[in-house]
Amino acid sequence: MQKRSNLLPEGFHDALPPHAEAASRMERDILDTLASHGYARVSPPLAEYEDVLTSRMTGSSKSDLMRLVDPISQRTLALRPDVTMQIGRIASTSMADVPRPLRLSYSGTVLKLRSGQLRPERSRLQIGAELIGVDSVAAASEVVSVAIEALERAGLTGITMDFTMPDLIDILSGGPLPLSSAQAKEVRRELDMKDAGGLAELGATGYLPLIEATGPFDDAMAKMRAFDTDALLSSRLDGIAAIADTIRDKADLTLDPTERHGFEYQNWFGFTLFADGFVGAMGRGGSYEIARPDGSTEPAVGFSLYPGPLVGTGSSGGKDRKTLFLPLGHDRDRAAALRAEGWRTVAALTEADSAQILGCSHILNGSEPTET
Numbered sequence: 403m404q405k406r407s408n409l410l411p412e413g414f415h416d417a418l419p420p421h422a423e424a425a426s427r428m429e430r431d432i433l434d435t436l437a438s439h440g441y442a443r444v445s446p447p448l449a450e451y452e453d454v455l456t457s458r459m460t461g462s463s464k465s466d467l468m469r470l471v472d473p474i475s476q477r478t479l480a481l482r483p484d485v486t487m488q489i490g491r492i493a494s495t496s497m498a499d500v501p502r503p504l505r506l507s508y509s510g511t512v513l514k515l516r517s518g519q520l521r522p523e524r525s526r527l528q529i530g531a532e533l534i535g536v537d538s539v540a541a542a543s544e545v546v547s548v549a550i551e552a553l554e555r556a557g558l559t560g561i562t563m564d565f566t567m568p569d570l571i572d573i574l575s576g577g578p579l580p581l582s583s584a585q586a587k588e589v590r591r592e593l594d595m596k597d598a599g600g601l602a603e604l605g606a607t608g609y610l611p612l613i614e615a616t617g618p619f620d621d622a623m624a625k626m627r628a629f630d631t632d633a634l635l636s637s638r639l640d641g642i643a644a645i646a647d648t649i650r651d652k653a654d655l656t657l658d659p660t661e662r663h664g665f666e667y668q669n670w671f672g673f674t675l676f677a678d679g680f681v682g683a684m685g686r687g688g689s690y691e692i693a694r695p696d697g698s699t700e701p702a703v704g705f706s707l708y709p710g711p712l713v714g715t716g717s718s719g720g721k722d723r724k725t726l727f728l729p730l731g732h733d734r735d736r737a738a739a740l741r742a743e744g745w746r747t748v749a750a751l752t753e754a755d756s757a758q759i760l761g762c763s764h765i766l767n768g769s770e771p772t773e774t
C-alpha cells in the first residue's frame with residue numbers, strides 16, 4: 403500500500419525498482435502477445451478535446467474526466483481516462499477506410515478522476531486490444547482468449563473471468579419487466595448491492611431471480627435460462643455460453659449478469675478479469691458501438707488490462723537476475739560479451755564503489771564472474 407505523501411496527489415505514485423521493471427516486462431509480454439495475433443499498435447496522445455473524446459462511445463460519460471484549458475486553442479482538453487475511446491475515434495476517422503475487421507492494440511497511461519478503494523491509483527497503465535467492425539461470438543471468443551493468453555505469457559496464474567451482461571436491465575425494463583428510467587436506476591442500485599429487500603420495496607420483484615443468478619458460470623447460466631421464460635435473452639445467453647466454452651480450460655469462469663461496475667458503454671457482453679497477486683480487477687472488456695461521423699455506428703469488441711501494483715510475487719522485475727560488479731579498469735570487451743550473454747553489469751565509477759553497496763551478486767575477477 404502506498405504511503406500518503408504531500409509530494410504527489412492522492413492516487414498518484416512513482417513506480418520504483420523492482421516494480422517498475424516488473425511492470426514494463428509485463429507490458430512487453432502483453433503487447434507481444436497482442437502483436438502476435440495481428441493487433442497493430444497505435445499510440446494516441448495523452449490529452450485531446452473533451453467533446454471529441456467522449457463523442458465516439460455510446461454511453462460514455464463526461465463526468466469522469468480530468469480537464470484542463472489549452473492556452474493555445476482556448477478549448478477544454480480532457481486527459482484520457484480510457485484509451486478505448488481514442489481507438490474509437492481513430493477507427494472512425496483516420497482509419498475509417500482500412501478494411502474490417504480492424505485489430506488495434508495500445509498501451510499508455512490513463513487518468514481517472516476517481517478511484518476505487520481496491521485500486522486507489524488514479525494514474526494507471528492501460529494496455530489493450532480492440533477488434534473493430536464485428537462483435538460476433540467468434541470475435542468475442544478471440545478477444546477473451548487473447549486476453550487470457552496475454553496474462554499467461556506475462557506469468558500470471560489463477561485467472562478468473564467474470565462474465566456480465568451490461569445492457570441487461572435496459573433490455574428487461576424496455577420489455578417484459580417495464581421500468582421508468584428513474585426506477586431502472588434504483589433497480590440497478592439494489593442489484594448492485596444484491597439487496598432483495600430493497601428490490602421488493604421498489605415493487606420490482608420480477609428482478610429478484612437476478613440476484614440468485616450469480617456465481618460459478620454453469621450454475622448461474624442455468625438460473626438465467628430458467629429466468630428467461632419468454633426467451634428474450636436466449637441469443638445473448640447462447641452467445642455468452644459459446645464464448646465461455648472456448649476458454650473453459652484456461653480460466654475459472656463466473657457469471658454476474660448485473661455487474662456494471664466499470665461498464666459504461668459495453669452492451670450485450672462484458673467481462674472482468676482477476677488474477678492471483680492482484681487486488682481487485684486486473685482488466686475488463688466487452689462489446690460496444692463506435693459512433694461514426696455520419697451518425698451510423700460500428701460494432702466492436704475489446705479488452706483493457708491494468709497491470710498495476712502487483713502484490714506478492716509472480717514477477718520479480720529482474721531482482722533475482724545475476725548482477726555483475728565491474729571494478730575500475732575492468733576488461734570492457736569481456737564485460738560486453740557477458741552482457742550479451744544476459745548478465746546485468748554495474749560499473750564502478752570510483753574506488754569507493756563496491757559490489758556489496760551496489761547490491762551485486764558477482765564481481766568480474768579478471769575475465770570470470772565470481773560470487774561476492
Ligand SMILES: N[C@@H](Cc1c[nH]c[nH+]1)C(=O)O
Binds near residue numbers: 664689704705
Ligand atoms: N476500456 C474498457 C474495457 C474495454 C475495452 N474494450 C471494450 N471494453 C475499460 O478499461 O474498462
